[in-house]
Amino acid sequence: xxxxxxxxxxxxxxxxxxxxxxxxxxxxxxxxxxxxxxxxxxxxxxxxxxxxxxxxxxxxxxxxxxxxxxxxxxxxxxxxxxxxxxxxxxxxxxxxxxxxxxxxxxxxxxxxxxxxxxxxxxxxxxxxxxxxxxxxxxxxxxxxxxxxxxxxxxxxxxxxxxxxxxxxxxxxxxxxxxxxxxxxxxxxxxxxxxxxxxxxxxxxxxxxxxxxxxxxxxxxxxxxxxxxxxxxxxxxxxxxxxxxxxxxxxxxxxxxxxxxxxxxxxxxxxxxxxxxxxxxxxxxxxxxxxxxxxxxxxxxxxxxxxxxxxxxxxxxxxxxxxxxxxxxxxxxxxxxxxxxxxxxxxxxxxxxxxxxxxxxxxxxxxxxxxxxxxxxxxxxxxxxxxxxxxxxxxxxxxxxxxxxxxxxxxxxxxxxxxxxxxxxxxxxxxxxxxxxxxxxxxxxxxxxxxxxxxxxxxxxxxxxx
Amino acid sequence: xxxxxxxxxxxxxxxxxxxxxxxxxxxxxxxxxxxxxxxxxxxxxxxxxxxxxxxxxxxxxxxxxxxxxxxxxxxxxxxxxxxxxxxxxxxxxxxxxxxxxxxxxxxxxxxxxxxxxxxxxxxxxxxxxxxxxxxxxxxxxxxxxxxxxxxxxxxxxxxxxxxxxxxxxxxxxxxxxxxxxxxxxxxxxxxxxxxxxxxxxxxxxxxxxxxxxxxxxxxxxxxxxxxxxxxxxxxxxxxxxxxxxxxxxxxxxxxxxxxxxxxxxxxxxxxxxxxxxxxxxxxxxxxxxxxxxxxxxxxxxxxxxxxxxxxxxxxxxxxxxxxxxxxxxxxxxxxxxxxxxxxxxxxxxxxxxxxxxxxxxxxxxxxxxxxxxxxxxxxxxxxxxxxxxxxxxxxxxxxxxxxxxxxxxxxxxxxxxxxxxxxxxxxxxxxxxxxxxxxxxxxxxxxxxxxxxxxxxxxxxxxxx
Numbered sequence: 001x002x003x004x005x006x007x008x009x010x011x012x013x014x015x016x017x018x019x020x021x022x023x024x025x026x027x028x029x030x031x032x033x034x035x036x037x038x039x040x041x042x043x044x045x046x047x048x049x050x051x052x053x054x055x056x057x058x059x060x061x062x063x064x065x066x067x068x069x070x071x072x073x074x075x076x077x078x079x080x081x082x083x084x085x086x087x088x089x090x091x092x093x094x095x096x097x098x099x100x101x102x103x104x105x106x107x108x109x110x111x112x113x114x115x116x117x118x119x120x121x122x123x124x125x126x127x128x129x130x131x132x133x134x135x136x137x138x139x140x141x142x143x144x145x146x147x148x149x150x151x152x153x154x155x156x157x158x159x160x161x162x163x164x165x166x167x168x169x170x171x172x173x174x175x176x177x178x179x180x181x182x183x184x185x186x187x188x189x190x191x192x193x194x195x196x197x198x199x200x201x202x203x204x205x206x207x208x209x210x211x212x213x214x215x216x217x218x219x220x221x222x223x224x225x226x227x228x229x230x231x232x233x234x235x236x237x238x239x240x241x242x243x244x245x246x247x248x249x250x251x252x253x254x255x256x257x258x259x260x261x262x263x264x265x266x267x268x269x270x271x272x273x274x275x276x277x278x279x280x281x282x283x284x285x286x287x288x289x290x291x292x293x294x295x296x297x298x299x300x301x302x303x304x305x306x307x308x309x310x311x312x313x314x315x316x317x318x319x320x321x322x323x324x325x326x327x328x329x330x331x332x333x334x335x336x337x338x339x340x341x342x343x344x345x346x347x348x349x350x351x352x353x354x355x356x357x358x359x360x361x362x363x364x365x366x367x368x369x370x371x372x373x374x375x376x377x378x379x380x381x382x383x384x385x386x387x388x389x390x391x392x393x394x395x396x397x398x399x400x401x402x403x404x405x406x407x408x409x410x411x412x413x414x415x416x417x418x419x420x421x422x423x424x425x426x427x428x429x430x431x432x433x434x435x436x437x438x439x440x441x442x443x444x445x446x447x448x449x450x451x452x453x454x455x456x457x458x459x460x461x462x463x464x465x
Numbered sequence: 466x467x468x469x470x471x472x473x474x475x476x477x478x479x480x481x482x483x484x485x486x487x488x489x490x491x492x493x494x495x496x497x498x499x500x501x502x503x504x505x506x507x508x509x510x511x512x513x514x515x516x517x518x519x520x521x522x523x524x525x526x527x528x529x530x531x532x533x534x535x536x537x538x539x540x541x542x543x544x545x546x547x548x549x550x551x552x553x554x555x556x557x558x559x560x561x562x563x564x565x566x567x568x569x570x571x572x573x574x575x576x577x578x579x580x581x582x583x584x585x586x587x588x589x590x591x592x593x594x595x596x597x598x599x600x601x602x603x604x605x606x607x608x609x610x611x612x613x614x615x616x617x618x619x620x621x622x623x624x625x626x627x628x629x630x631x632x633x634x635x636x637x638x639x640x641x642x643x644x645x646x647x648x649x650x651x652x653x654x655x656x657x658x659x660x661x662x663x664x665x666x667x668x669x670x671x672x673x674x675x676x677x678x679x680x681x682x683x684x685x686x687x688x689x690x691x692x693x694x695x696x697x698x699x700x701x702x703x704x705x706x707x708x709x710x711x712x713x714x715x716x717x718x719x720x721x722x723x724x725x726x727x728x729x730x731x732x733x734x735x736x737x738x739x740x741x742x743x744x745x746x747x748x749x750x751x752x753x754x755x756x757x758x759x760x761x762x763x764x765x766x767x768x769x770x771x772x773x774x775x776x777x778x779x780x781x782x783x784x785x786x787x788x789x790x791x792x793x794x795x796x797x798x799x800x801x802x803x804x805x806x807x808x809x810x811x812x813x814x815x816x817x818x819x820x821x822x823x824x825x826x827x828x829x830x831x832x833x834x835x836x837x838x839x840x841x842x843x844x845x846x847x848x849x850x851x852x853x854x855x856x857x858x859x860x861x862x863x864x865x866x867x868x869x870x871x872x873x874x875x876x877x878x879x880x881x882x883x884x885x886x887x888x889x890x891x892x893x894x895x896x897x898x899x900x901x902x903x904x905x906x907x908x909x910x911x912x913x914x915x916x917x918x919x920x921x922x923x924x925x926x927x928x929x930x
Binding site: 092093094120121122155156157159160227228229245247248249250251252253255256257259260261282283284286288289290306307308309310311312313314315317318319362367374377378381382385386388389419 | 557558559585586587620621622624625692693694710712713714715716717718720721722724725726747748749751753754755771772773774775776777778779780782783784827832839842843846847850851853854884
């Protein structure tokens with residue numbers, strides 16, 4: 001996976017002056033998480049899906065097959081010493097994201113860290129089983145008198161799988177408003193976690209990624225959350241927000257169409273293909289319409305501007321058919337010229353020749369790149385137009401679609417720069433897929449507020465095995 | 466083809482009071498076309514691609530095979546009696562549109578009519594041959610002393626094929642600015658042709674289509690021209706315009722992706738499939754995420770709202786794979802589970818089983834409807850946002866993508882109504898694909914302005930055979 005890397009020079013604990021600027025989140029109705037001195041820590045830079053070792057329950061024989069992806073960057077909370085008796089899950093249309101806390105090195109004085117992992121929603125039972133193991137570990141570590149580990153749930157799946165989770169785990173499942181979680185999570189990352197937010201501009205390739213300090217003077221801003229679909233949310237201040245739009249052309253569209261068109265089986269394969277592709281073989285470019293070196297510059301367009309995504313496909317297919325008729329061109333000459341080619345008609349006997357022919361004509365790499373461009377450009381343009389309508393200068397892109405992928409980040413960033421003529425800035429996050437899950441984690445309202453509750457420093461500390 | 470029909474009650478010559486409101490276009494630098502009393506006339510309601518009889522040169526043995534589509538509605542110009550010595554062609558990325566004038570019934574006093582036809586741009590030679598036949602007919606009818614029939618060309622192809630057209634026809638080819646033609650054509654249809662423009666609203670199915678009188682108090686407005694790609698143009702007054710945006714997700718994207726996904730060979734097949742489809746089998750709906758009857762209504766979304774276009778594809782493919790592993794489900798059990806399925810890798814030996822499996826899983830009708838929705842919704846949303854940014858109330862949709870197709874018109878119209886909360890209105894045109902071609906036709910600047918020229922009532926009249 002091509003993932004944005006934090007420059008080596010900056011891989012350090014954040015300086016104490018920055019630490020001092022951080023404060024403890026402590027609001028009535030929300031959990032007390034001490035974020036003083038919080039920073040990002042890479043636990044496995046070379047293998048994004050590796051088991052995360054002793055801090056994770058996955059060495060447990062109860063979970064033989066690993067069916068999740070562990071984010072390779074935890075967030076260290078060196079000053080949070082209290083017991084945390086809840087985990088959070090954000091269950092979306094494609095992915096279920098989990099955030100949980102663990103004590104560091106068995107020593108309460110070392111604080112702890114937040115872990116981030118995701119399951120495909122269709123494997124929700126694996127996710128629930130993972131939570132069950134966390135629950136049993138919690139009980140084991142803290143003893144029978146400890147508060148039972150409860151679940152904070154958000155996303156559509158918090159409704160769809162509510163009964164199942166509650167029944168399997170036998171615990172309280174607290175549902176949280178999806179949008180509220182998203183915004184609380186984003187605010188947490190922006191205002192509390194140094195080097196979490198970054199900008200991208202490859203006009204200077206050596207310094208394309210610029211990490212940002214944590215800051216709170218960011219309102220109002222636009223959040224563009226790209227999951228299966230896309231939500232756009234105007235954020236006017238902490239916990240002040242309004243959903244202003246979105247589009248159904250999102251991650252689910254890219255993955256769905258690419259799985260049909262290229263046969264690729266997972267997101268990273270698709271993104272790797274896109275990196276190798278050349279969209280000009282399927283996209284109709286301005287240069288294709290006007291002819292080379294003629295006309296397009298007069299109307300202010302570049303030769304490489306995409307006039308029509310996939311606009312070259314029908315033409316190339318027909319040219320190939322004509323060549324086949326002439327007995328030249330395709331080596332497989334018996335192209336099926338019936339109205340439909342039978343590939344999707346349920347007719348077992350239909351010749352597959354034409355689909356094979358198509359395969360030769362269009363490389364999956366080119367198709368992947370074209371579609372990645374199309375979806376990302378489109379989201380970028382709609383985001384810009386919404387930011388204009390609502391007078392917002394800063395645009396944050398979150399959601400599990402982005403996956404730290406260079407081309408995607410470049411395209412979104414470029415679209416904002418292009419449409420705003422450089423007047424607006426796109427921001428990205430290193431935990432972009434976990435905004436809702438972190439928000440749900442932070443939203444925990446202690447069940448026995450004011451007495452022994454979800455967060456209780458007097459409980460016996462978790463002892464890591 | 467499902468085409469918007471003019472209600473039977475209104476199929477009449479337009480009343481004289483309306484005729485009286487029309488005036489003659491007569492501006493310095495443009496051709497004098499007498500549009501007084503102009504009206505739309507259906508010449509072949511049952512067969513959109515039929516030969517149009519004696520007014521067309523296609524009965525000519527020189528053009529044996531018909532490679533064009535004749536629009537089924539001409540525009541009668543009962544009061545234009547002068548000879549017209551030019552034709553117009555708007556050559557886009559996918560289609561080349563031609564507009565020409567013919568004298569009615571061999572009698573100059575009967576005026577004439579404008580004909581509209583289109584070729585696929587890849588068959589540009591057929592288009593040029595058609596123009597050559599028109600040219601030879603013109604010479605035959607008007608005699609050797611008549612002004613040679615010249616060509617007004619616009620669109621990218623006016624540059625790309627300039628030399629070829631000029632060489633084959635041996636005449637002057639005058640190139641016209643694409644955007645200027647588009648706007649001049651649209652203004653002509655809006656302000657001069659009664660019943661050309663219509664609105665669509667199927668909340669009252671019996672009166673969904675409402676035709677509009679010709680009117681000139683329409684500025685400023687937004688033109689959304691949907692061809693292979695999409696251009697959006699702000700029009701502030703006659704010939705005052707500015708391109709403000711567009712999107713590469715247009716007609717070329719729909720046709721290109723559908724030809725890859727369904728094997729359909731032409732636009733009308735694809736649209737007919739979309740009419741039969743059910744998008745809920747491939748699109749992830751809000752009801753799918755939240756579970757039935759739970760939650761979505763709380764956040765103001767309908768169960769049928771599309772959360773993610775094609776968002777259900779990957780999930781259904783994987784479910785089918787698991788069923789295949791279990792030995793149940795797909796009758797074709799040997800689903801290829803390699804990373805890529807070989808369909809598009811150029812590997813002749815790759816098993817095709819998975820593609821056949823896909824075919825069984827996803828009906829081409831459902832895929833067509835989903836993609837038609839996705840593209841049309843997206844154009845509608847961007848059009849709305851641009852109209853907000855530029856403070857425009859009226860939105861006209863033109864371009865050869867629409868093809869009078871109900872679902873497309875419904876979706877675009879609904880998107881404008883939805884996003885603007887009913888405050889903005891979408892307008893459509895019955896000659897939506899010919900804005901640029903008509904504009905180029907009207908833009909003719911006589912070569913010998915003030916002397917015997919392109920339009921010269923003293924020339925001998927065309928005698929129709």
